[in-house]
Structures are given as structure tokens and as C-alpha cells.
Amino acid sequence: MSMNQATGLSDGELRQRVRDDLGRGKLFRVDGNGFAGRGTQQRCTVCNRPIPTPDIEIRIEEPRQVFAHLKCYAIWLEESKSLFESGN
Numbered sequence: 001m002s003m004n005q006a007t008g009l010s011d012g013e014l015r016q017r018v019r020d021d022l023g024r025g026k027l028f029r030v031d032g033n034g035f036a037g038r039g040t041q042q043r044c045t046v047c048n049r050p051i052p053t054p055d056i057e058i059r060i061e062e063p064r065q066v067f068a069h070l071k072c073y074a075i076w077l078e079e080s081k082s083l084f085e086s087g088n
């Protein structure tokens, strides 16, 4: 099992957290409309940790501006899609 350096959570733990947050409405669903750029020390909306400058930061503008680590965003996107496919 690989650990996520940015969050200290395993991939599985991070995925479960994203799933829970989507279910509770803490996270909205994403559809791939993220903008990639260099980290600007913003707090990741998925794992709640800052995104350091050497890392890639994903910025989402709609429905509100949030930021996420590339890896967190990838999981968030996958879980958003599987939630949609399950018809929830």
C-alpha cells in the first residue's frame, strides 16, 4: 500500500474520506473541469493540507473556487464518477 506523502493517508483511506465527504455533501462532484498549475500554498479541499509550490495544484472555479493536490483531485474525480454511475 502506498502512502500519500502530502496527506499522510494511504490511498485507500483518502479514497474512503472522499467517498464519505461526497456522500455528506461536504464535497461537490467534479467532472474534470480543473485547471492545473503550480502550487500556491492553498489548502487542499480534499485532504485539508497546503499544496506546496513544487507540487501541481488543481484549481476548480465552479460551483466555487477550491484547490486540490493532483493526486487528491484524481481520486475525487474517480469517486464523483462512480457516485454518478451508481445513480446516487
Ligand SMILES: [Zn+2]
Pocket: 006, 007, 044, 045, 046, 047, 048, 049, 068, 069, 072
Ligand atoms: Zn490533498
